[in-house]
Amino acid sequence: MEPVLKVNVAGLEISNPTMLAAGVLGISHSSLERVYQAGAGAVVTKSIGINPRKGYPNPTIVHLGFGLLNAMGLPNSGIDEYCKEVILAKEHGVKVVASIFGSLPSDFQTLASKMESSGADAIELNLSCPHVKGVGMQIGHDPEFIHTIVSAVKSVVKIPVFTKLTPNVTNIVDIAKVAENAGVDAITAINTVRAMAIDIETGRPLLANKIGGLSGQAIQPIALRCVYEISKSVDVPVIGVGGILNWRDAVAFLLAGASAIQLGTAIAIRGLNVFHEINEGLKKYMSKKGYKNVNEFIGFSHKY
Amino acid sequence: MSMSSSAFHTNINEVRVLPILEVKKETSTVQSMVLKDYLCSHANPGQYAMIWIPGVDEIPLSLSLMRENESCRITVKKVGDATSALHKKVTGESIGVRGPYGNHFDLVKGNVIIVGGGTGMAPIIPLIQRLLQIGSNLTLIAGYKDSSELLFYEEAMDLLQSGGKLLVATEDGSRGFQGFPTDILSEEINTGSYDMVYTCGPEVMMKKVFDISENNGVELQASLERYIKCSIGVCGQCVLSPLGVRVCVEGPVLKSSILKRLNDFGVYSRNSSGKKIRL
Numbered sequence: 222m223e224p225v226l227k228v229n230v231a232g233l234e235i236s237n238p239t240m241l242a243a244g245v246l247g248i249s250h251s252s253l254e255r256v257y258q259a260g261a262g263a264v265v266t267k268s269i270g271i272n273p274r275k276g277y278p279n280p281t282i283v284h285l286g287f288g289l290l291n292a293m294g295l296p297n298s299g300i301d302e303y304c305k306e307v308i309l310a311k312e313h314g315v316k317v318v319a320s321i322f323g324s325l326p327s328d329f330q331t332l333a334s335k336m337e338s339s340g341a342d343a344i345e346l347n348l349s350c351p352h353v354k355g356v357g358m359q360i361g362h363d364p365e366f367i368h369t370i371v372s373a374v375k376s377v378v379k380i381p382v383f384t385k386l387t388p389n390v391t392n393i394v395d396i397a398k399v400a401e402n403a404g405v406d407a408i409t410a411i412n413t414v415r416a417m418a419i420d421i422e423t424g425r426p427l428l429a430n431k432i433g434g435l436s437g438q439a440i441q442p443i444a445l446r447c448v449y450e451i452s453k454s455v456d457v458p459v460i461g462v463g464g465i466l467n468w469r470d471a472v473a474f475l476l477a478g479a480s481a482i483q484l485g486t487a488i489a490i491r492g493l494n495v496f497h498e499i500n501e502g503l504k505k506y507m508s509k510k511g512y513k514n515v516n517e518f519i520g521f522s523h524k525y
Numbered sequence: 526m527s528m529s530s531s532a533f534h535t536n537i538n539e540v541r542v543l544p545i546l547e548v549k550k551e552t553s554t555v556q557s558m559v560l561k562d563y564l565c566s567h568a569n570p571g572q573y574a575m576i577w578i579p580g581v582d583e584i585p586l587s588l589s590l591m592r593e594n595e596s597c598r599i600t601v602k603k604v605g606d607a608t609s610a611l612h613k614k615v616t617g618e619s620i621g622v623r624g625p626y627g628n629h630f631d632l633v634k635g636n637v638i639i640v641g642g643g644t645g646m647a648p649i650i651p652l653i654q655r656l657l658q659i660g661s662n663l664t665l666i667a668g669y670k671d672s673s674e675l676l677f678y679e680e681a682m683d684l685l686q687s688g689g690k691l692l693v694a695t696e697d698g699s700r701g702f703q704g705f706p707t708d709i710l711s712e713e714i715n716t717g718s719y720d721m722v723y724t725c726g727p728e729v730m731m732k733k734v735f736d737i738s739e740n741n742g743v744e745l746q747a748s749l750e751r752y753i754k755c756s757i758g759v760c761g762q763c764v765l766s767p768l769g770v771r772v773c774v775e776g777p778v779l780k781s782s783i784l785k786r787l788n789d790f791g792v793y794s795r796n797s798s799g800k801k802i803r804l
C-alpha cells in the first residue's frame with residue numbers, strides 16, 4: 222500500500238505536509254490555485270493588513286546563491302480587497318491559510334474575522350516580519366504582546382490559529398511557550414533571519430530598505446534547530462519553514478518535530494514542481510523505512 | 526575602468542555594477558545606454574535585464590541590442606522616477622545589472638509579421654536581427670504616436686534593406702499611414718500566408734494584434750509588460766489570472782495558446798499593493 226501523506230495540523234486537514242510559505246506568490250487567487258495544483262497541501266497568503274500598502278521600492282530581493290535576501294515591505298491590497306482573492310481561491314477548492322499582520326490586537330481580530338468569513342481554513346499570525354517598523358518582529362519580540370494578540374484572535378475565530386515566530390530573539394522556545402499558553406493552535410518556525418548585503422563597487426546596501434530577511438539554504442540549520450527545540454518544549458504542532466529545498470530537507474524537518482513544512486525560496490531555486498517532487502520523495506523514503514503514515518516519524522529525532 | 530566591468534560573470538543573479546559606455550538620445554522621450562556585460566550580451570531576443578539605479582529603484586528593461594563585443598544596449602522611456610533618474614545618467618556613470626531574465630521569442634524560419642508599438646520596438650530590433658540570420662521573410666509594422674517618436678525606425682530600415690518590408694503608422698499621420706499598426710495588420714495578414722506574428726507594444730494594441738491573428742489562424746508571440754519586482758518568480762507581483770502565469774519567469778513572451786486562456790491579458794494589471802487595476 223502507498224504511504225499516506227495526509228496530516229492534520231491542529232485541525233487543518235491537508236493531503237500532504239507541504240505548504241506554500243507566506244509572502245511568496247500569494248498576491249492573487251490564481252497564484253494560490255496554481256501552487257495548490259502543483260501539489261501543495263495548503264497555501265499561505267501574502268501577509269495582509271487593514272489598509273493597502275505599496276511595499277518598499279526595489280531592490281526588494283537579492284539572490285545570493287546561498288539564499289534570498291528580501292525586504293518587500295509587506296505589500297498588500299488591504300483586507301477588503303484581498304478577501305475577494307480568498308473567496309475565489311476557496312471557490313476552486315484551495316486550502317487557504319490566511320497570513321495577517323497588524324499593530325493592534327483589534328487589527329488582528331478584524332483581519333482574522335474577515336478572513337474566516339471569506340472561507341480561510343486557518344489563520345497564520347505574522348508576528349515576525351524582520352524589516353517593517355511597528356508590526357511584525359517588533360511585536361514578535363514582546364512576549365506580553367504576543368500573548369495579547371493570540372488570545373484576542375482566538376476569542377473571535379473558530380478556525381485554527383497559527384503564529385509564525387522570528388528567530389531574531391534570544392530564545393525562540395520562550396516565545397513559543399508564551400504563544401502556546403495564550404492558546405495558539407500551532408507554531409510556524411521560522412521567519413527570515415535579519416541580514417543585509419552591500420555592493421562593494423558603490424558601497425551601498427543592495428536592498429532599498431538596507432536591511433531585510435534571509436531565507437533559503439543559509440538558514441536551514443537554524444530553522445531545523447528551532448523546530449527541534451520548540452517541538453520538544455511545546456505540545457502544539459510545529460510547522461517547519463526555512464531553507465527546505467528537497468525531500469531530504471523535508472524529512473529532516475519532520476524528524477526534528479515538524480508536522481508540516483512550508484516552501485518559499487525553493488520555488489525560486491527548484492520551480493513550482495518542488496511540491497510534487499518532495500511528496501514523491503517522502504513516499505519513497507517512507508516505503509524504504511516501512512512507514513505507512515507521516516505521523517509515525519514526526520519528531521523521531523527527539524529520542525536522541 | 527572599474528574592476529567589475531572587466532570581470533567575467535557567470536551568475537545571472539549577481540548584481541554587476543558597470544559604467545555606462547555610451548548614451549544616446551533616441552527620441553524626445555527615449556534614451557539608450559550601452560553596457561559591457563558578458564551575460565546580457567549573450568541574451569536571446571525578448572529577454573530583459575534588471576537595472577539598478579543605486580539609491581532610486583531597480584526596474585526591468587528590454588535588451589534592445591546584443592553585440593558580439595560583449596556589449597548590450599538598454600532602452601528606456603522617461604515615465605517615472607526611476608526612468609527619469611536613468612535619463613540623467615551620463616557616459617562613465619555606473620548602474621547595476623542582473624539578468625538576463627525571462628524567456629525569449631521563439632525564432633521561426635518562414636514568413637513572419639512583426640508589429641511594434643512605440644517603446645515596444647526595443648526588443649524587436651534583436652528579434653529582427655536573429656530572424657534575418659536564420660533566413661526568415663520579414664514584414665515589420667511599426668506604430669508611433671507621431672514623427673518625433675520614431676524609435677528605431679531608421680535602425681529597422683537599415684536592417685531590413687537586405688530583404689523585408691517596413692510599414693509605418695503614426696496616430697497623427699505625420700509619417701506613413703495615419704492610424705494604428707493594427708489597421709495595417711488587418712490588411713497585411715490577408716496578403717500572404719504567414720507562419721507567425723510577433724508583437725511588442727502597448728497591451729491594448731497587442732490585444733488587437735492577438736484578435737486579428739486568431740481570426741486569421743496565425744500564431745502569435747507577444748512580449749508583455751507587468752510590474753516586475755523580484756524577476757525570479759517568487760513575489761507574485763506580475764502574475765496573470767486565471768492561470769497564475771508569472772510574466773517575470775514564464776514570460777515576458779507568451780504565445781497564443783496561453784494568451785487565449787488569460788482573462789487578464791489586455792484588461793488587467795496589478796499595482797504595487799497587488800490590487801487589480803484596469804489597463
